[in-house]
Amino acid sequence: MADSPFWMIWPGNAALSALAWFVIAMPFLYAARSPVHALLRSLGALAVGPLRLAARSLLATAREMRERNRAVLLAQGREEVEERVAREFERVAALVKRDLEGYPALQRRLLDEITRVEEDYKKCGEVPPPPPEWIEAVAAVAKIKPNGNELVQHLLEEINVSIKAIHDKALAEYRRAYQSRHRILDGFMPFWRALDKTLSQADRKMTSLAERAAAIDAQMERYEAIVRKTDKAEHALTVSALTQFFIASLVLAIAAGGALINFKLIALPMSEMVGAGDYLTASLRTSEVAALVIIFVEATMGLFLMETLRITHLFPRIHSLSEVMRKRMMWAAFVLLLILAGIEAALALMRDMLIADKQALLQSLAATQAHVADGWLTAIPTAGQMLLGFILPFALAFVAIPLESFINSARTVGGAALVILARALAVLLRVSGNFLRQLSKVLITLYDIFIVLPLLAERWVKTARVPPVRTGRADLELGERS
């Protein structure tokens, strides 16, 4: 009995005690109905107001970020297209300089060839001289019928002989003339071929130029779309940035793997240089840090090399350097990279020697017969390590390219992700606000259900007082209040 809670009116009978309290509390709850309703509504409004405000603010921020992202994206895209167009124009300029610079000479050659062909053609048109006019007189004489006169007969025979001789001579003359024309026509062939070749060459150059022009047209269309700030252009740029981001991330991950291998190659021999007993943290040795520093310096030199080669554009200061200074810097970066690669190759060799020494020691400690391997077989991994140590710094130098893509695209991708996050948060806040508002309504209804008996009594009393005509309205009022 003594253990019963203080609120129990009938100790040991919780249900009855609770019922008693319920009956006792009901009039008070009924009396406090309006203030409690107001309180619940106020609490709902108190929670909903800031949430809605925060959601609106987040949406506004998201809109602002989106606009800013859009502006940055379009600016980047415009810059990129400008560079591409400039590059295309450079190519066209090179093409024009290379191919069309010789166009006057080409034209002169073509004209010469055409003139020559025309002259030859004219020569072909020259016919052999016509037979002499006296032939007609001879022909008339030849038409004289023989009448048995010997003189006439003799004359005719003479004429016949002469005619035949003249005929043969004329025939030979014609044949010579046609032979010479055929020779001229034969001589046409190389000229025709040369003409055809020259024209084909000119055609190819023109086609190449046309292709470049088409590429410029395509880029210009993109540029115009970007300048017009169309949604299509923005979408295309976003997708492109996203693709770049993932590709660059993948390549950087691969490069990180390469850096890890590089680290493994030089970490042990670095302990020979800086000692193996110094620690920067509980598990990080100074020798390991030194190896990391070498790798970072290599990557930095690679970055500078790519910058000075104008492959990447991460440092505007380098691009604004004079040509002479830029070339000096490029050579300095290359030489340093070469030296570091040489050091790495030497360290890789030292690593192999240290491991071999350690193995020999362990074998002597184990008191077992040491395995003697073939000389050239053991030289293969050594040579491989040295080669890897020399190549990896140069391979790491190319990380600058994906790094630039990653940095450029990360702005777009990060901005888009932030916008999505802000919107999602705004939706969440709005949903939470609506939930709390509905919750306050539900609590008000539950409160009324809790005090349903006094409410029913109130309804009955009101029904009894109010004339029958107005009953419906009273019910309505009661319902509205509920």
Add this chain to the structure above:
Amino acid sequence: MKRRSFLVSVPLLGLAQALGCTDPRSHAHGVYLLVDTSGTYAQEIGKAQLIVNYLLGSLQPGDSLAVARVRSRSFSEKDIIAKATFDQRPSQANAQKRLLKERVEAFAATARGSANTDITGGLIQGALFLKETGAGRKTILIFSDMQEELDKATQRDFPIDLQDIRVVAVNVVKLRTDNLDPRLYLGRLEGWQKRVQAAGAREWRVINDLEHLDALLNS
């Protein structure tokens, strides 16, 4: 080093460089091996060599190792057979290890049994040596049957200081009397445990299975 350590080390490197500091704690490991050469236990010297070889293979550059014998009176530098603080350079450390191995082998070839066993003296000497090395982790390995026998003139009945030192008893063989009454063996080990722990040792451990020597250096 694992990939995670590599990735973690990148920001740590920047932080360390920014702060211009290194870890001031010593990460070196100091090991003092006491080899009992008294009585019949001197026959176990071959096993002691195995332990020395294991230690030489496991200790890193910068670590310290001393091998000392336990004789009738062991509180003396003369009882240290070989000692070395390995060079920071791995190649030099390997050379030191070879030299130390040769010295231990030479000792094993000429080791003779002593009349009494002064383990406490050896412990005190070992503690002094380890403190001098300044090693971050200190371990005393006692290769003995842990049966201390002192002559009347030798005084060892006083508290000793083994603060922050791991004490590992290795190859604690059972004596003939232990076989008759195992309580003697257990009582002997318990007595040493109490004494070592009272001296402030970080850990007390007994390793009789020489197949699991990896527990020698690790807590």
